[in-house]
Amino acid sequence: MNFSAEYRIQGILGSLHAPLIVGGCLSTGAILKVRGYPDEFTELPLRLAFVRNWGFLLILIPLGWVVLTIWLERHQAIWFSKRWTVATGIAVGGMMGWYLLGTLVLAGSSIIQKLG
Structure with missing residues (x-):
């Protein structure tokens, strides 16, 4: 059996994880931009700041x-x-989806407070 056929599951699930991460990070940034937070605004909660600025590391x-x-x-x-x-691939995707969905909800909520 060749390599690509043997590890097709990893390829399929990995290719589903990537757009989830990219979409979650871009959506979080877009929501924050629409809500009026400039790119250099650094007083966001850590979770939002991480996903907005360094979310690509989730890959x-x-x-x-x-x-x-x-x-x-x-x-x-x-x-x-x-x-x-x-099972682990679905679990990883589910946990990342849950984390990014929570980040989107936090970015869209009106209770974002400045740190400090």
Whole structure:
């Protein structure tokens, strides 16, 4: 079996994680821009500031998941199977979706307060 067919699950789930992250980060930035927060506004809560300025680093989470699951499958861990790959991939996507959805809700809420 060739490499691309053997690790198709990682490719599919990883390609679903990436637009989730990009869309969440861009949407958070757009909501903050529409609400009147300038780009250099640094007194945002840490969660919003991170996603707005450094959210692209979240792509390291699915990248790490892909590398880890491929490594576990190649080293034939007795307990790890394709079923675990799918389950952990869905869990990673769900957790990132939940985090980014919460960030969007926070960015759109009227209770953002200045730090300090």
